[in-house]
Amino acid sequence: MKSILKVCLGSLLLLMSFSLVLTAQTPATITGTVTDKTSGNGMQGVTVSVKGATAGTITGNGGNFQLKTNHALPLTLVFTYVGYQTTEQVVNNANEKVTITLSTTEILGQEVVVAASRVQESILQSPVSIEKLDSRALKASPAASFYDALANLKGVEMSTQSLTFKSVNTRGFNSNGNTRVLQLNDGMDNQAPGLNFSVGNMVGIPELDLDNVELIPGAASALYGPNALNGIVLMTSKNPFQYQGLSAQVKTGILNDGGRTSATTGFYDVSVRYAHAFNNKWAFKLNLGYIKADDWQAHDYRDQSLANGHTLQDGTRANNEGYNGVNIYGDENSVNMYNSFKTGGQLTQQLAGISALFGGRVTPDQIFNAAMPAPNKATITRTGYNEADVVDYGTKNLKLNGALHYKITENLEALIQGSYGSGTTVYTGADRYSLKDFNMGQYKVELRHPDFYVRAYTTQERSGDSYASGTLAAGINEAWKPSTQWYAQYFGTYATQALGTFAQAYGAALQGGANDAAAYAAAQNAVSSRMPLFFQNARAKADSGRFMPGTADFNNAAAKVREKPIPGDAKGVGAKFTDKTNLYQLEFMYNFHNLIKFAEILVGGNYRRYTLNSEKTLFAVDDNGKEFRINEYGGYLQIMKKLIDDHLKLTGSLRYDKNMNFKGQFSPRLSAVYTFLQTHNLRVSYQTGFRIPNNQDQYIDLTTPQAHLIGGLPFLRERYGLTTGPVFTLQSVLAGAPKQYTFREFKPERIQAYELGYKALIAKRLLVDAYIYKNDFKNMNGSQVLVKPASGTTPQQIFSVPVSAEETVKSWGWALGVDYSLPLNFTAGGNISYNELSNEKELGSFLAMFNTPKVRYSLNLGNRNIANSNIAANVIWKWQQSYIWQSSFVGPNVNALALSEIPAFGTLDAMVSKFFPKARTTVKLGGVNILNKSYVQSWGNPTIGSQWYISLGYNL
Numbered sequence: 026m027k028s029i030l031k032v033c034l035g036s037l038l039l040l041m042s043f044s045l046v047l048t049a050q051t052p053a054t055i056t057g058t059v060t061d062k063t064s065g066n067g068m069q070g071v072t073v074s075v076k077g078a079t080a081g082t083i084t085g086n087g088g089n090f091q092l093k094t095n096h097a098l099p100l101t102l103v104f105t106y107v108g109y110q111t112t113e114q115v116v117n118n119a120n121e122k123v124t125i126t127l128s129t130t131e132i133l134g135q136e137v138v139v140a141a142s143r144v145q146e147s148i149l150q151s152p153v154s155i156e157k158l159d160s161r162a163l164k165a166s167p168a169a170s171f172y173d174a175l176a177n178l179k180g181v182e183m184s185t186q187s188l189t190f191k192s193v194n195t196r197g198f199n200s201n202g203n204t205r206v207l208q209l210n211d212g213m214d215n216q217a218p219g220l221n222f223s224v225g226n227m228v229g230i231p232e233l234d235l236d237n238v239e240l241i242p243g244a245a246s247a248l249y250g251p252n253a254l255n256g257i258v259l260m261t262s263k264n265p266f267q268y269q270g271l272s273a274q275v276k277t278g279i280l281n282d283g284g285r286t287s288a289t290t291g292f293y294d295v296s297v298r299y300a301h302a303f304n305n306k307w308a309f310k311l312n313l314g315y316i317k318a319d320d321w322q323a324h325d326y327r328d329q330s331l332a333n334g335h336t337l338q339d340g341t342r343a344n345n346e347g348y349n350g351v352n353i354y355g356d357e358n359s360v361n362m363y364n365s366f367k368t369g370g371q372l373t374q375q376l377a378g379i380s381a382l383f384g385g386r387v388t389p390d391q392i393f394n395a396a397m398p399a400p401n402k403a404t405i406t407r408t409g410y411n412e413a414d415v416v417d418y419g420t421k422n423l424k425l426n427g428a429l430h431y432k433i434t435e436n437l438e439a440l441i442q443g444s445y446g447s448g449t450t451v452y453t454g455a456d457r458y459s460l461k462d463f464n465m466g467q468y469k470v471e472l473r474h475p476d477f478y479v480r481a482y483t484t485q486e487r488s489g490d491s492y493a494s495g496t497l498a499a500g501i502n503e504a505w506k507p508s509t510q511w512y513a514q515y516f517g518t519y520a521t522q523a524l525g526t527f528a529q530a531y532g533a534a535l536q537g538g539a540n541d542a543a544a545y546a547a548a549q550n551a552v553s554s555r556m557p558l559f560f561q562n563a564r565a566k567a568d569s570g571r572f573m574p575g576t577a578d579f580n581n582a583a584a585k586v587r588e589k590p591i592p593g594d595a596k597g598v599g600a601k602f603t604d605k606t607n608l609y610q611l612e613f614m615y616n617f618h619n620l621i622k623f624a625e626i627l628v629g630g631n632y633r634r635y636t637l638n639s640e641k642t643l644f645a646v647d648d649n650g651k652e653f654r655i656n657e658y659g660g661y662l663q664i665m666k667k668l669i670d671d672h673l674k675l676t677g678s679l680r681y682d683k684n685m686n687f688k689g690q691f692s693p694r695l696s697a698v699y700t701f702l703q704t705h706n707l708r709v710s711y712q713t714g715f716r717i718p719n720n721q722d723q724y725i726d727l728t729t730p731q732a733h734l735i736g737g738l739p740f741l742r743e744r745y746g747l748t749t750g751p752v753f754t755l756q757s758v759l760a761g762a763p764k765q766y767t768f769r770e771f772k773p774e775r776i777q778a779y780e781l782g783y784k785a786l787i788a789k790r791l792l793v794d795a796y797i798y799k800n801d802f803k804n805m806n807g808s809q810v811l812v813k814p815a816s817g818t819t820p821q822q823i824f825s826v827p828v829s830a831e832e833t834v835k836s837w838g839w840a841l842g843v844d845y846s847l848p849l850n851f852t853a854g855g856n857i858s859y860n861e862l863s864n865e866k867e868l869g870s871f872l873a874m875f876n877t878p879k880v881r882y883s884l885n886l887g888n889r890n891i892a893n894s895n896i897a898a899n900v901i902w903k904w905q906q907s908y909i910w911q912s913s914f915v916g917p918n919v920n921a922l923a924l925s926e927i928p929a930f931g932t933l934d935a936m937v938s939k940f941f942p943k944a945r946t947t948v949k950l951g952g953v954n955i956l957n958k959s960y961v962q963s964w965g966n967p968t969i970g971s972q973w974y975i976s977l978g979y980n981l
Contacts (some may be wrong), residue, residue, distance in 0.1 A: 149704060205716055
C-alpha cells in the first residue's frame with residue numbers, strides 16, 4: 026500500500042511540475058468596467074474570470090475591475106452575475122480597456138455542473154441525472170435555509186428530526202441519518218465519522234458562503250466511492266478571490282408547534298461573511314453563523330406495544346397496562362404477569378390457603394386462572410416519561426469557517442481551510458438521541474489546478490454531552506425504584522386485591538346456595554369486572570413517590586444518568602454516549618486533457634482511516650479491550666470521448682475500493698449522451714454502486730430500550746452466542762411458529778443501476794428533464810430482529826443485527842421536471858417522481874426499509890424581478906403520498922406487521938423579497954407550510970407546523 030501511494034504521489038508531482046512549465050507566461054494587467062444594460066449603472070460584485078483557468082477577480086465600486094494574469098493573449102474573459110446572462114469577451118491587447126454590459130435573463134438550462142463527471146460540462150449534456158441549486162435559486166426559494174431548499178429539487182426527499190437536523194435522500198431506502206447519500210463540502214466527506222452520516226448542515230457551509238449545490242440522485246460510486254449509493258450532495262463554497270467584501274444577514278421568525286397547541290416559539294439566525302484578496306496572490310475569508318430556537322417536538326402518544334389485544338389507535342396508558350407510547354420513554358420495560366407468577370411460584374401458599382378455606386371445592390389452578398388476566402393480556406410495562414421531559418429542545422448551532430488561499434501561479438492555488446460546528450439538536454436512531462453540545466471540525470490543506478488537485482483533510486467528531494433519551498427515561502425510573510422492586514409491588518398489590526375479591530365472591534355465592542360451578546363463575550365475574558381497578562391500584566402503589574418532571578429529585582436523577590456512559594454499571598443505568606471518532610483522508614485527481622488529445626482522461630485515488638473512539642459506549646472492543654481502526658483505499662479511471670461531430674459523448678469509468686474487513690469492490694460506469702437539434706439530449710447509462718457497511722453496522726455494541734444492537738461482523742455474533750444456540754426471527758415468534766435463523770456472509774451492498782433520460786431546452790423557454798431508472802440491490806444491508814430464548818437464569822434477549830439480504834432487492838422509478846419561462850420574468854414549473862420497491866413480498870422477514878412514498882410532486886410559480894422593481898416572489902406547493910416507515914426505532918411488533926404508516930401531507934410555501942440596490946440590502950419575508958397543516962416525515966420524529974421568517978441581508 027505504501028509503495029502504491031509513493032508511486033502515485035511521485036507521478037503526480039512530476040505532472041504538476043510539467044503543468045507549471047506549461048502555464049508560465051509574462052504577466053499582464055487587464056482593466057475594464059461592467060454596467061447594467063437597463064440602468065446604465067456600474068455593477069459591483071460581478072465575477073470576472075479567465076476562461077479555462079482559475080484566475081479571476083470581482084468588480085468594485087462603479088463596476089471597475091483589474092485582473093492580473095499570466096495567461097497568454099489573446100484570452101477570453103467570462104463575466105457572471107446572479108440573475109444576469111453570462112457574457113464572454115475576447116481580449117487581444119492588455120492595454121485596451123474592456124467595457125461590458127450585462128442583461129438580466131431567465132434563460133433556462135444554462136447551468137454548468139461538475140459533480141456528474143468531475144469536469145465542467147453543460148447540465149443539459151450531463152451523463153447522469155443531476156440537479157443544481159445556485160445562489161440565484163436560493164434567493165428565490167421560500168425555504169428558510171438553502172439546506173431546506175434541497176427538498177424542492179426533483180426526486181429529493183427529506184426526513185426532519187429537528188429544526189437543524191434533516192437528512193437528504195433520493196430513490197428510496199430513506200433513513201434518519203442517511204448513510205447511503207454522500208455529502209461533500211468543498212470536497213470533504215461531511216459525515217460524522219462515528220455516526221457515519223451527515224448531521225444535516227450542522228457542520229457545513231454557512232449560507233452566506235455557499236456558491237452552489239449539485240445533487241446527483243442515484244448511484245455515484247464510480248467516481249465518489251463508498252456510500253454514494255443513493256446519491257451525492259456536492260456543496261461548494263465561495264472563493265475569496267471572486268467573492269470579496271462584507272456580507273451579513275439577520276433572520277428571525279416563529280415556529281408553530283404543529284397543531285399540538287396554539288403556541289408558537291421564536292427562532293433567531295445571524296450570519297456574517299468577510300473576504301478580502303491582496304494583490305491577486307493572497308486571499309482569505311471568515312464566516313460566522315449562529316441559530317437558536319425552541320425546537321419542533323415529537324408527541325406521538327400512540328401505543329406501539331400492540332400488547333394485551335390493543336392496537337396503535339386504541340391503546341392508551343389508561344386502558345392498556347402494556348402501553349408503550351411512540352414518544353413515551355421508559356415504558357419499553359415489560360414483564361408478563363401471568364407467566365411471571367406461573368413460573369415463579371410466588372402465589373403457591375396463598376392459592377393453597379384459599380383452596381383449603383373452601384375445603385378443596387376449588388383448586389389452586391382454578392383460583393389462579395380466575396384471578397389472573399389471560400397470558401395474552403397480562404403484559405405490564407413501567408410508567409414512562411414524555412419526550413419533552415427528557416429531551417433538550419433548546420436547539421442551537423454555531424458555525425465557524427475560514428480559509429487562506431495563495432496563488433502560486435495564475436492557475437495553481439494552495440489553500441488551508443477549517444470548518445467548525447457545534448450545537449444541540451435531536452436525532453432519531455434506535456433511540457431518540459439528544460445531541461447536546463455536539464461538535465465537529467473539518468480541516469483541510471489543498472493544492473489545486475484546472476488539471477488536478479491534491480487534498481488531505483481530517484474530520485474530528487466530539488459528541489459532547491449527548492445522550493440517549495429513551496435510556497435516560499429508563500435510568501430515571503431505575504434510579505427511583507429498580508424494576509425488580511417496582512414489579513414486585515405492582516404484582517403484590519394486584520394479587521392481594523384479585524385473590525381477596527375471588528375469595529369473597531366465591532364464599533358469598535356458596536352462602537347464597539350456589540353450587541360449585543355457579544360460585545366459581547360468580548367469583549370469576551367479580552374479578553373480571555374489577556380488574557381495571559386492580560390494575561389502577563397496583564400502578565398507583567408501585568408509582569407512589571415516583572420522580573416527577575421538574576422536581577429536584579427528577580433533575581438530580583436525570584443528571585446522574587446523563588453523566589454515566591452507556592450502558593452504566595452495577596450502581597445504575599447510563600445514558601451518555603461518547604464519540605471521539607476521527608477520519609483522515611488523502612486524495613488526488615489528475616485530468617490529462619492538456620497532455621492527451623484523443624480523449625479526456627482523468628485518474629484519481631484516496632486513502633482513508635477511521636479511528637473509532639467511543640470510550641466503549643457505542644462500539645465493540647477487541648480482545649485487548651481497545652476499539653478498532655478501519656482502513657480503506659481506492660482509485661478510479663475515467664475516459665470521455667466525443668464522436669459524430671460532438672453530437673455523441675461516451676463516458677466510461679472504473680473504480681476499485683478495498684476495506685480491511687471486506688473483499689475489494691469494482692464499480693464500473695458506462696454512459697452515452699446524444700445531442701440533437703442543438704438543445705435536445707438523450708442519455709443512457711449503466712453503473713454499479715456499493716456501500717461498505719458503515720462503522721456502526723460493523724462494530725456497534727449497544728443496548729437500547731427496543732433491542733441489543735450489535736454489528737454484523739462474525740466475531741460479534743459469536744461473542745453473544747447467536748451462532749451456537751437457538752435463535753429465532755421475531756416475526757416467526759409472533760406468528761407462534763418459531764423459526765431458526767441461519768446467518769449468511771455479511772457483505773457490502775451492491776447496486777446495478779440502469780437509467781434512460783431526456784433533457785431539452787425548447788424554444789429557449791421550456792426546459793424538460795425526464796428519466797426512468799431501475800435498481801437491483803444485492804446484499805442489501807438491513808436489520809434482522811432476532812429472539813434468543815431464555816436459558817436457565819438468563820432471560821429472553823432481543824437482538825437487532827445488520828445482515829445481508831439473500832434476495833435481490835429490486836426498485837424502479839421515474840421522474841419528470843418541467844420549467845417554463847413566462848413573459849414579464851415569470852417562471853412556472855413543477856416536478857413529479859415515482860419510486861417503488863418491486864419485490865417486497867419476496868423478501869420475507871427481511872426489513873428493506875424502503876421508507877419512501879411512491880408519488881411525490883411539487884408545483885411552483887415565481888418572478889425574480891417583477892416589472893424591474895427589484896421585488897421577487899415565489900410560491901411552491903409540495904405533496905407526497907403515505908407510506909410505511911421501517912427502522913430500529915419502530916416497535917418490533919409494529920415493524921413486523923408493517924403498521925408504521927407515515928400519512929400523506931402537502932405544504933404551501935411562499936416568499937416575497939425587495940432588493941435596494943444603493944444600500945445593497947435585501948429584505949425577505951417568507952413562510953413554510955403557511956397553511957399550518959401539521960405532518961411528520963418519519964416514525965417518532967417531531968410534528969412539523971408552519972414556519973414564518975423575515976430576514977435582512979446586506980451585500981448578498
